Amino acid sequence: MTDRVLLLLLIYLTHSTSYSVDVGVVLHRTKTVHLIDPTARLRDWTSGSNPCNWTGIECDTATATVISVDLSSFSLTGTFPSGFCDVPTIRFLALGDNFLNGTVTSEDIASCHYLHHLNLSINNFVGQLPDFPVQFRQLLRLDLSQNNFSGVIPESYGSRFKKLQVLNLFANAITGVIPTFLGNLTELVEFNLAYNAFDVGKLPSEIGRLSKLENIWLPFSNLVGEIPEAIGNLMKLTNLDLSDNGLTGTIPESIGRLKSIKQIELYRNNLSGSLPKSLGNLSSLLRFDVSENALSGRMLTEFAGLHLVSLGLNDNFFEGEIPGSISSNPNLIELKLFNNSFSGRLPQDLGRNSDLELFDVSTNRFVGELPVDICHRGALRSLIAFNNKFNGSLPAKYGECNTLSYIRVQNNSLSGEVPESFWKLSKVYRMEICYNFFEGTLSPSIGTCRNLTQMLISNNNFSGSLPAEICNLSFLSVMDLNQNNFSGELPRCVTSLTKLEKLGLQDNSFSGKIPIGSWPVVTEMNLSGNRFSGTISSDIGKLPVLTYLDLSRNQLTGPIPQQLSNLKLNSFNISYNDISGRVPPPFDTSFYLPSLVGNPNLCSNHLPPLLPCSARRTTDQFSKFIKHVLLIATFLSTAGLVLLSVLCWIRNRRKNKKNLKSGKRVIKPRSVWKFTSFQKVGFNESDVFDSLTESNLIGSGGSGRVYRVTLKTGQTVAVKKLSANGHKNPDVDFESEVNTLSRIRHTNIVKLLFCSTSEDARILVYEYVENGSLGDILHGEKGGTLLDWERRVKIAVGAAQGLAYLHHDCVPPIVHRDVKPNNILVNVDFIAKVSDFGLARMLPRVNDARVMTNIVGSYGYIAPEYAYTMKVNEKSDVYGFGVVLLELVTGKKAVESEMEEGEEIVKWVTEKKAELEKGGLDLGSLLDSRLNWSSTYDYEGMIKILNVGLLCTSRFPMNRPTMRTVVDMLKNLAQVHSPSPHVPLTADVKV
Incomplete structure (x- = not known):
């Protein structure tokens, strides 16, 4: 018996050894033939060794057989192995998050029929979906x-996979409609087909046969028609996301049968009608978002029993009051009702029974008082109620809400004094209470709000002097106090507010001299309509970026x-003071005349009705003599101008004839041009047209020819000429540029x-x-010397702020669609200015989808999803900006000759990052070699900003931050000053 056991054991060991x-x-052969391992992660895959000890291999401990090959995120290239x-x-084959390419055919996977799990996600595979045998x-x-x-x-996907539980096909370029045969996958738990280029079609009712489904994720799937009633059969469903489609009709009553549902996302569709009463049955619902539809009707009392974490009903057309029963929800954390037509009063006990964190009811028709107990549990972070008809006072309890950081209640009818404790909220960074009827003084307690960056309290009835404690607000960037009843002198210490960008004090009763600080970033000062006295400080001329000055x-x-x-002012006004003396040459033009009137002792020899600056005589006889002389001089000047005009006309006519003979193009007379001004300008179109010569040409390309023109006033402008001949879409680009920038x-x-x-x-x-474009500077010969690291960060922050303004502050939002270094201009102070809006588009409002008919933009900066969704949103710009960040840090172009054919900077940086993490790469080979590494550069900041760039260029748009978040990250990182040449590439990015 013992011998038999030994024999069997010997046979088993022999079989196991030969098998291994x-x-x-x-x-090993498959890896060698099909895969390239640039980071040497598979260096231990050596012939003759036991594969159970190899990286990425898992074996069954009992039988020593290979059961799993998991090579996810190994930076592998090659084809399907x-x-x-x-x-x-x-049984388990995972090759996700690599750079594999080529096709995957039915022959390639024929021998994979033993698999239980197959993961090929986040690669570069192309061609038809494989047809499974x-x-x-x-x-x-x-x-x-x-x-x-x-x-x-x-x-075959509907007939082969009898046991399939998870089907992930999202973010590809799949066409056709969602097929009905997928209703045969009765074991399916996850159904994720979002972000594809499906043809317009309905969500098949056969979806109701998938009774085990827990997750449906179908945004950007070109769905139209009504949501099928059969959706109510999915009793185990926890997440229903049909957002960003074209669904119409009403929300089916059957949705109330989804007993396990936690999240319903139906925003950005064309749904109409009222909310179904059956929603009251969904006791497990956590998040409900039907924003940006055409829903109507009153909200339902059935919400009283819902255990909600987030209720987002924004951007609809609801009407009616909010029922008091909604405030009894014990788990309500976020209440979003903004951009609707709600009316009536809000329940006064709203917030008393739950840890409400975000309250947004802005842009509705609410009346009555704000809910007193909105912060009863002490968790509220954002109080947003602007553009309503709220009245009464600001509840005193709000001053006890120490968690508040964001307050916007402007444009209501609130009145009374602001509670003393309200000015002490130390976490608030934005306080916007303008356009109300508040009164009383600005409490010295305001000095406690040390995180405040924007204080917007204009258009109220505040009075008294400005407390000196306001100077404690060292992060203050916007101080807007206009149209109140403030009086007294400004505290001298306001000169210490070095982060100040905008100072608005107009239409108050401030007096005394105007204190001027160094203020390196202030761009706007409006102190008009006060009682300031004394002389205009010459220190104003030292403010480096001031463009708007109104005194x-x-x-x-x-x-x-x-x-x-010395200033580069776009707006300048000192009218109606007692300014005297001669008008300095830069302002001694008709353009500035409206800004100078009302100063009886101000003189100019060129700007009537200002007094002439010539010496005055006291006798009437001499005065009459002067008048006669002036009359004669005027006559002679007029005659001379007429003669000169005639001569110029003759000369130009001869010149035009000569040019026509020589084949040169002649601009048509001014009378055929239509002129539209968007800013105050001290010149006309003829001043510009005369200078559109080859000697002034500074650039040309697909968007037209660009000229640098120095005008008679001394001002220099840039002129872009779009020609209808040879330009692809001159009218579209021109209208887009004008509509956006105007x-x-x-x-x-x-x-x-x-x-x-x-x-x-x-x-x-x-x-x-x-300084021209960032592309010319960064990739030109002077890129290393002209752009040190501090300037690069400054440019990055500025460009991000410009894009964030387009995305978040414009209504409707604007997407640029061609974010790249060549479209970011840099002035002499290295302030970035986003330019070239020929491809810009406004994002759609309700019931309108911004679907593009063709892909536009520049190669290397186009977001990958743009190709298969053909829909554009802010995340497309975020991707392009992420590429710009990578260029700023590495000094490389989006597509470099040293990179492999077809390789872009995103892939190049990702591979270099992997090498660096493994210790196989020196930090200097990743960062711009033109920077002086012997100096104390902020290495940690460089790596972190590189990581921000990689975050912005995530393949999946949901993972990219908004531009507002990008601005916050960059500003935060710009404060880091701890150089360390050995900092790891994976340094955390803290927002």
Whole structure:
């Protein structure tokens, strides 16, 4: 008996040994033939060794057979390694998050029919989805998401996978409609087909047969028609996401049968009608979002029993009051009702029974008082109620809400004094209570709000003097106190507010001299309509980025300081003071005349009705003599001008004839041009047209020819000429540029001064930005010397702020669609200005989808999902900006000759990052070599900003931050000053 046992054991060991050797050979050969391992993660895959000890291999402990090959996130390149499936014991094959490419055919996967799990996600596979043979009956999970698979879903997917539980096909280029045969996958738990290029079609009612489904994720799937009633059969469903489609009709009553549902996402569709009463049955619901639809009707009392964590009903057309029963929900954390037509009063006990954190009811028709107990549990972070008709006072309890950080209650009818404790909220960073009827003084307690960056309290009835404690607000960037009844002198210490960008004090009763600080980032000062006295400080001329200055309607005396000539002002006004003396040359033009009137002692020899500056005689006889002389001089000057005009006309006519003979193009007379001004300009179109010569040409390309023009006033402008001949879409690009830039004003967006159109050309005149484009500077010969690290960070922050303004502060939001270094201009102070809005588009509002008919943008900066969704949103710009960040840190172009053919900077940085993490790469080979590494550069900041760039260029748009978040991250990182040449690439990014 013992001998028999020994014999069997010997046979088993012999079989196991030979089997292991065979498996090792198969695995090693497949890896060698199909895969490239740039990071050497698979260095231990050596011939003759036991594969159970190899990286990425898992074996059954009892039988020592290979059951799993998991090479996810190994930075592998190559093609699908079909040979792995020649090992019949493998049940788990995961190759996700690599750079594999090529096709995957039915022949490639034929031998993989033993698999239970197949994961090929986040690669670069192309071609048709693989058609699985009949032997595939054991597959439990199939993940082909985030590739470039195309074509329709094969019919085999509905007949082969009898046991399939997870189907992930999202983020590909799949076409056709969602097929009905997927209703045969009765074991399915997850159904994720979002972000594909499906044809317009309905959500099949057969979906109701998938009774075990827990997750449906179908945004951006071109769904139309009504949500099928059969959706109510999915009793185990926890997440229903049909957002960003074209669904119409009402929300079916059957939705109330989803007893396990936790989240319903139906936003950005065309749903109409009222909410179904059956929603009251959903006791497990955590998040409910039906924003941006066409829903109507009153909200239902059935919500009283819901255990909600987040209720988002924003951007609809609801009408009626909010029922008091909603406030009895014990788990309500977020209440979003903004951009609707709600009316009536809010329940006063709202917030008493739950840990409410976010309260947003803005842009509705609410009346009555704000809920007193909104912060009863002490958890509220955001109080947003602007654009309503709330009245009464600001509840005193709000001053006890120490968690508040964001307050916006502007444009209501609130009144009374602001509670003393309200000014002590130390975590608040934005306080916007303007356009109400508040009164009383600004309490010295305001000095406690040390995190405050924006204090917007204009258009109220506040009075008294400004407390000196306001100078404790060292992060304050916007101080807007205009149209109140403030009086007294400004505290001298306001000069210490070095983060100040905008100072608005107009239409109050401030007096005394105007204190001026260094204020390195202040761009706007409006002190008009007060009682300021004394002279205009010459220190104003030292403010480096000031573009808007209004000191009108005060009691200022003395001359206009010559130092003001140093400023690059777009708006300047000192009218109605007691300014005296001669107008300095830069302001001695008709353009500035409206800004100078009302100063009886101000003189100019060029600007009637200002007094002439010539010496005055006291006798009437001499005065009459002067008048006669002036009359004669005027006559002679007029005659001379007429003669000169005639001569110029003759000369130009001869010149035009000569040019026509020589083949040169002649701009048509001014009368055929239509002129539109968007800013105050001290010149006309003829001043510009005369300078559109080859000697002034500074650039040309697909968007037109660009000229640098120095005008008679001394001002320099940039002129873009779009020609109808040879330009692809001159009218579309021109209208987009004009419609976008004519209505926005921001420091980090280039200013459009005016435009002119004719039959064959369009002219756009911009402010001139001295240093040109970031692309020319960064990738030119002076990129290393001109752009040190501090300047690169400054440019990154500025460009991010400009894009964030387009995305978050414009209504409707604007997407640029061509974010790249060449479209970011840099002025002499290295302030970035986003430019070239020829491809910009406004995002759609309710019931409108922004679907593009063709892909536009620049290669290397186009978001990968744009190709298969053909829908554009803010995340497309975020991707392009992420590429710009990678270029700023590495000094590389988006596509470099040293990179492999077709490789872009995102892939290049990702691979270098992997090498660095493994210790196989020096830090200097990743960062821009032109920077002086011997100096104390902020290495940690460089790596962190590189990581922000990688975050922005995530393949999946949901993982990319918003531009507002990007601004916060960059500003936070810009404060880091701890150089360390050995900092790891994976340094955390803290927001």
